[in-house]
Amino acid sequence: MPDNDDLALLTQYAGGDESAFTRLVERYINLVYSTALRQVCNPSQAEEITQAVFIILTRKAKLISPKTILSGWLYQTTRLTAANFLRSEIRRQHREQEAYMQSTLAESDPAAWEHITPLLDEAMGRLGETDRNAILLRFFENKTPPEVATALKLNEAAARKRLSRALEKLRKFFTKRGVVLPVAVLTAAISANSVQAAPGGLAATISASAVKGAAVAATVSTLVKGTLKLMTYAKFKMALWIGAGIVLAGGTTTLVLAGGGASGDLTGQIIQFAQDRYASMTSYSDRGESVAVVNGSTLTTEFTVKLARPNLYRIEWSQATEYMTNGGVVWSAGNGDFMVGRFELLNRGGKATQFKDQEAALSSATGISGGAAATIPGTFFKLNWGDQLGAPVSNYRLQPDGKVDDLDCYVLSRELKKGVTRTLWIGKRDFLIHQVRSVTSAKVMADVLAAAIKTHPELAAHQMNLPKTEELTATETHTDIVVNPKLVAADFTR
Numbered sequence: 280m281p282d283n284d285d286l287a288l289l290t291q292y293a294g295g296d297e298s299a300f301t302r303l304v305e306r307y308i309n310l311v312y313s314t315a316l317r318q319v320c321n322p323s324q325a326e327e328i329t330q331a332v333f334i335i336l337t338r339k340a341k342l343i344s345p346k347t348i349l350s351g352w353l354y355q356t357t358r359l360t361a362a363n364f365l366r367s368e369i370r371r372q373h374r375e376q377e378a379y380m381q382s383t384l385a386e387s388d389p390a391a392w393e394h395i396t397p398l399l400d401e402a403m404g405r406l407g408e409t410d411r412n413a414i415l416l417r418f419f420e421n422k423t424p425p426e427v428a429t430a431l432k433l434n435e436a437a438a439r440k441r442l443s444r445a446l447e448k449l450r451k452f453f454t455k456r457g458v459v460l461p462v463a464v465l466t467a468a469i470s471a472n473s474v475q476a477a478p479g480g481l482a483a484t485i486s487a488s489a490v491k492g493a494a495v496a497a498t499v500s501t502l503v504k505g506t507l508k509l510m511t512y513a514k515f516k517m518a519l520w521i522g523a524g525i526v527l528a529g530g531t532t533t534l535v536l537a538g539g540g541a542s543g544d545l546t547g548q549i550i551q552f553a554q555d556r557y558a559s560m561t562s563y564s565d566r567g568e569s570v571a572v573v574n575g576s577t578l579t580t581e582f583t584v585k586l587a588r589p590n591l592y593r594i595e596w597s598q599a600t601e602y603m604t605n606g607g608v609v610w611s612a613g614n615g616d617f618m619v620g621r622f623e624l625l626n627r628g629g630k631a632t633q634f635k636d637q638e639a640a641l642s643s644a645t646g647i648s649g650g651a652a653a654t655i656p657g658t659f660f661k662l663n664w665g666d667q668l669g670a671p672v673s674n675y676r677l678q679p680d681g682k683v684d685d686l687d688c689y690v691l692s693r694e695l696k697k698g699v700t701r702t703l704w705i706g707k708r709d710f711l712i713h714q715v716r717s718v719t720s721a722k723v724m725a726d727v728l729a730a731a732i733k734t735h736p737e738l739a740a741h742q743m744n745l746p747k748t749e750e751l752t753a754t755e756t757h758t759d760i761v762v763n764p765k766l767v768a769a770d771f772t773r
Contacts, residue, residue: 285349289340300340301486303349304333308485310350310419311357312477317400318361326481328364331502332357333485338507348430350420351412356506358400363505391468394458399469402452407581407597408606410445417442418469546677549689552710557658562587565760569649571753573724580649584757585770586659590616590637593771594656596648609644609652612771616640619773620647631773638662650755654715678702683713683756698723711760719751 285306291299308329315328335356343352403411409431416422416430428438446462453460460468488499557563562585569580582596590611597606607620618640619631634640637660644652656662678690683704692702698720704713 286343286345286347289343289349292337293341297486300337301482303336304482304485307350307353308333308477308482309474310415311353312481313474314354314357314400315361316475317396318358319364322478324364326478327496327499327502328357328360329477329481330485330488330499331360331506334488334499334503335360335506348412348416350415351408354403354411354415354419358404360502360506361400364502391460391464392472394460395453395465395468396472398453398456398458399473402449405452405579406445406448407579409441409597410448410581413438413441414445414449414469418466419473421470546675546691549677549691549705549710550675553705553712554658556710558661560659560762562763562766563655563659563761564764564766565655565757567651567755567757567759569651569753569755571649571751573749573751578649580651582648582651584651584655585764585766586656587766587771590660591766591768591771592637592641592656592660594641594644594648594652596651598649605647607644607647608773609640609648610771610773611637611640612768617773618644650715650717650753654712654755655757658712680707684758686713688713709760709762711757711762713757713760715755717751717753717755719753721750724749724751 285303288299288303292303311332312325312329315332316322316325319325319328332353336353343349403414406414413427413431416427417424422430424439424442425435427442428435431438431441433441446466450460450462450465453465564583564585566581566583569582571578571580578598580596580598582594585591585593591613593608593610593612595606595608605620607618609616609618611617616634616637616639617631618634634643641652641656641660641662674693675691676693678692681688681690681704683706687707688704689707690702690704692700694700695717700718702716702718704715705711706713
């Protein structure tokens with residue numbers, strides 16, 4: 280049976296066909312079990328986690344988007360369920376296992392897989408959704424590049440490039456933790472070892488418990504309830520991030536490019552040169568990453584930006600947290616301004632929304648794109664809501680020089696509004712924005728939380744279980760910048 284019938288099987292199950300669910304269990308049980316086993320290092324506990332994941336699938340079957348890669352959904356749900364499990368004494372045992380593996384690395388040179396095992400799932404969790412799905416399809420499921428391309432709805436060249444970038448991110452993650460392996464060795468180890476056979480009879484047990492309601496162990500029932508609660512908690516935190524993004528994007532209405540400063544003022548000259556540089560461009564492209572941290576939780580947004588005058592743009596993003604993923608795109612190909620996204624918080628996606636103009640589309644996308652729709656597009660198009668460079672120069676403070684990767688930068692900061700500050704890293708050679716850091720105080724975040732609860736009353740029931748809201752730090756980094764690339768209208772279509 281071809282893999283692209285996962286949705287059909289879920290639909291059949293939702294219609295009452297229990298055999299369809301059994302076929303899905305048989306197809307993916309090894310992937311789920313292996314992922315759980317790496318997390319808890321205990322076969323019996325991994326079996327319980329695997330049962331819990333497929334029970335959750337039965338409860339979410341009707342809500343899964345047609346665009347979802349089911350192996351990716353199951354992988355993330357397994358990671359979440361295992362994390363929930365490890366909140367007990369198992370978490371202590373897992374830390375001891377990781378400490379043992381690290382000491383082993385220092386003493387000898389065991390097989391590559393032994394180096395990778397305790398770190399692999401954390402590394403996978405740091406990837407964006409599309410990158411993670413690409414790795415899962417290619418090396419966990421051993422799909423060919425053409426099959427990966429088909430599943431991700433990319434051409435083969437784009438799929439290969441996506442895989443290459445994702446592997447490089449994994450390699451860098453391992454290197455920072457003392458595991459230095461060539462990409463070829465890394466991929467060979469993952470392909471050969473990442474998926475192991477689940478115990479015999481487990482699939483039948485899962486089908487009986489998940490579909491037919493057979494009795495399950497108390498630990499499995501507790502896992503299901505706890506994981507579903509964490510999924511709701513993830514929605515709560517997503518509301519915080521979206522609200523904070525809107526605060527950062529729409530805090531003022533000062534013109535973005537409103538002039539420089541006195542010629543002898545270094546800060547004014549930097550701002551003026553940067554304004555002039557963007558104003559001189561006919562087109563622009565980059566890719567990057569925005570990392571937001573609040574209450575010990577991280578939201579990573581990967582994005583690409585393409586811009587051209589007079590009104591051509593395409594900003595695409597994907598987001599990953601420990602518990603959930605989202606994505607979207609806002610664009611204009613010269614025939615209107617549109618946005619579409621898959622927003623788990625809002626339980627909608629796929630249908631494009633048309634806006635009255637460029638400013639409305641980009642500003643609406645800002646709060647859910649990790650800021651990708653604001654900083655560079657707002658400066659390039661001289662919009663009056665982004666306020667990246669347009670405040671009076673006297674409001675900026677020149678900080679000690681810094682670097683973004685190996686690029687020397689001027690560093691300027693200012694207060695956007697009470698409790699919200701922004702810092703810019705502007706290249707000394709090219710006068711382009713390479714990094715933006717916004718810090719929102721705990722007080723402002725508390726106000727954002729209150730607004731989120733007012734907008735989504737169903738979240739109020741979980742407020743008592745949340746830690747006290749801390750400040751939000753969001754760092755947006757732009758790389759692979761190309762000035763005046765050759766772009767055509769087709770580059771901006773959905």
